Amino acid sequence: AQTVTQSQPEMSVQEAETVTLSCTYDTSESNYYLFWYKQPPSRQMILVIRQEAYKQQNATENRFSVNFQKAAKSFSLKISDSQLGDTAMYFCAFTLTGTASKLTFGTGTRLQVTL
Amino acid sequence: DVKVTQSSRYLVKRTGEKVFLECVQDMDHENMFWYRQDPGLGLRLIYFSYDVKMKEKGDIPEGYSVSREKKERFSLILESASTNQTSMYLCAATPSFWDSGGYTFGSGTRLTVV
Numbered sequence: 001a002q003t004v005t006q007s008q009p010e011m012s013v014q015e016a017e018t019v020t021l022s023c024t025y026d027t028s029e030s031n032y033y034l035f036w037y038k039q040p041p042s043r044q045m046i047l048v049i050r051q052e053a054y055k056q057q058n059a060t061e062n063r064f065s066v067n068f069q070k071a072a073k074s075f076s077l078k079i080s081d082s083q084l085g086d087t088a089m090y091f092c093a094f095t096l097t098g099t100a101s102k103l104t105f106g107t108g109t110r111l112q113v114t115l
Numbered sequence: 116d117v118k119v120t121q122s123s124r125y126l127v128k129r130t131g132e133k134v135f136l137e138c139v140q141d142m143d144h145e146n147m148f149w150y151r152q153d154p155g156l157g158l159r160l161i162y163f164s165y166d167v168k169m170k171e172k173g174d175i176p177e178g179y180s181v182s183r184e185k186k187e188r189f190s191l192i193l194e195s196a197s198t199n200q201t202s203m204y205l206c207a208a209t210p211s212f213w214d215s216g217g218y219t220f221g222s223g224t225r226l227t228v229v
Contacts, residue, residue, distance in 0.1 A: 043203070
C-alpha cells in the first residue's frame with residue numbers, strides 16, 4: 001500500500017517570504033503522479049501542481065514549484081513571494097498510473113501567511 | 116466551467132437515521148469518488164465508481180454504501196448514522212479510468228450526527 005507523510009502540521013510565513021512544505025511517500029511502483037492541493041477556508045480543493053514520476057524536471061506553476069527527489073521519495077512544495085491568499089491547508093497526494101486515479105493523501109499542513 | 120456539486124453544505128442528522136449525501140457532476144466524467152476528511156487524518160477514500168452501476172470499496176467503507184444509477188450522480192449512503200461519522204465529506208470526479216490528475220472536487224458537506 002502507498003503512504004504519504006506530511007510531517008509539518010502547521011507552518012507560518014510572512015508575506016513576501018518563501019516557505020517550503022515537506023512531503024514524503026512510500027511506494028514500490030515506478031509509474032505514478034504526485035500532487036499538491038490547496039484547501040482554503042472556502043473548503044474548495046484546488047490543484048496547485050502536478051508531477052509525473054517519469055519526468056525528471058521539477059514542475060513549476062508561477063510562484064509554486066516542487067523539489068521532486070524520486071530516489072529519496074520526497075516531494076516538497078516551495079511557495080515564493082507568499083501572499084495572504086496562500087493561507088490554506090495544503091495536501092500532498094499520490095496516485096499510481098492507471099488505477100482509476102485513486103488518490104492517497106497526506107494529513108495536511110496548515111499554512112498561515114502573516115503581515 | 117466544470118462543476119461537481121454537493122447538495123448540502125451543512126447537514127445535521129440524528130443517530131440511527133438513514134442519510135443520503137448527493138453529488139452531481141456536469142462533466143461527463145467516468146470516475147467519481149467519496150472521501151472523508153478529518154483533522155490530523157487527511158482525506159481517506161470511502162468508495163469510488165468508474166462506471167454506472169460499478170463501485171469499489173476504498174480504504175474505509177465500513178458503515179457506508181454508494182449508488183450510481185446515472186453517470187452524473189454518485190450518492191453516499193449512511194444506512195444508520197453514528198456519531199463517529201461526524202465529518203467533512205468530499206466528492207470528486209475525474210475523466211476516465213486511465214486519467215491520473217484531472218480531479219475536480221465538490222465544496223464538501225459537513226455532516227454532524229447527534
